Amino acid sequence: MNIDWAALGQVSVVSLVATVAIVGVFTLGIVGTSARRHPQADGAEGATVTEAPTALARALATVCFAVSAAVVAYGIYLIVA
8 A cells, every 4th residue: 555645734734724724714704693791881890781793794704604604615615535
């Protein structure tokens, strides 16, 4: 049996980079949909104001989720084909 170590190394590196990238994009989507908490202006201890995400943040989060889904679907396509 003969193992092509260079090809195995390339596959490992590409897999690692793709995994980190897709997790990063998905994380940006989660951050885009999460509410922000800010300390209250009067300085009361422990008091926070919750702010809903803006329409732009939700739109960009949707794009991030769509990109994540497309990459996963493409990976499944490559495995099945």
